[in-house]
Amino acid sequence: MSKFFTLFLLTLLISLMPLHAQVSLGLRGGYTLSATQIKNSQGYKSNSLGTSSQLTNFHADLMINVPVYKRLYFQPLVRYITKGAYLRPLPSKQGVFVESANQLKLHYLEVPLNMVLKFPVSLGKIVVGGGPYVAYGLNGTYDLDLMYNGSVVSTDSHSIEFNYKDRGIAPGAQLSRFDAGANLAFGIEFNNLMVVGANLSRGMFNLDRTSSAKITNSYFSLSLGVLLDREDY
Template sequence: MKRVLLLFIVLIYAFHSSGQVSMGLRSGYTAASLEVTGETGGGTGETAGGYTTFHGWHLDLVINVPVYEGLYFQPVIRYITKGTGFGRPQPIKPELSGAYVPAGSKLQLNYLELPLNVVYKFPLGSGKVTAGLGPYVAAGLKGRYHFNIVQNGRNITNNSKQVQFSRKANDNLAVVRMYPWDAGANFALGYEFNNGIMLGANYSMGMTDVDRSEYTTSRNRYLAVSVGFLFNREDY
């Protein structure tokens, strides 16, 4: 991932030096979740409820490279928090009555993400409407799994574990292991004002399994809204 980013930086610098590229920064709110299929209890007796929205944020470096009239290649270097919240636990099994049982609270996953969008821009009003799509790849940086210890429906303690992104399996119960890479498709819609202000929204649909559980398959999903500013305009 570092080599890919370095190559992009070199290429973008070359384009920018020739005046053919515009760049900007944007940030905003992220509503993330996991699409989970399989036996969510993991066969361990843990309580498992529904999945809820995880409220996160993102920071983008946006790059516009003109390709043809109105058509652009738009790579984005994005720092983002993904993850999921967990709903109310399901009733525990009768044989576990009185036992101390772990129940998930939320899972926070921090990624460095690289969406590679093809974007079309067309003039409308005091700016341009933008619409695009493309693939993305992301590298896991760090994370935290928050959970409660529950007895007969009562929270006894609040706890958390570090998330480690690794290709290797590990039986260390003090950490949660997840695969280091995420990839999928990205869809974007926005508006660029002539004064450089950007408004946008995008939906990201992960297509790779990011957890290491043999019982479940988990794919990242998120909807993001952003506001930002272009440092320069390639069409000026």
């Protein structure tokens, strides 16, 4: 599957090469506010954006602008992003040691495939749109607390290897390497080639491979960057 994802990216980039005269590229980076929703037999262990579960991190983008028709553009991104969340502790049991995952970080190479409309204004263009995304998991980590009578005794950091068993966020959990969903995009392309943007993303794919839980990603991002050229120049 990793070969398939690499082939997908190469095919996307190669397909754009003949349109070089019309295509513009840009680089962006910024702030990410993420959440991983986890629902299992014990109830929600992590909730949505806007709660104490959300995690802050950073992302980096290669942005591609392809004119389609008048104000309509195909605007895919190649994005390196960290998703994840702070996880709510499992219920404690008196006199019993309990292992409970604390902080989850998942590193992805993500490709949002957005269709956007660009509206000319005096300072540049306002960009509004959205579309699906696919993401490939590179690696990840989680912190595992050892708790006794409701107190943390010790904390260990563990790596997540998507291809191996017992490398999820709890013993026996298995996470899928692939993620997919939908996102909304808003931005401004200034006349001086500076760009700002915002994305709201919601995962639609269950990351749990054991069918014992439902695990999905979501995030909100703010980006700042620059266009390397303009397709309308």
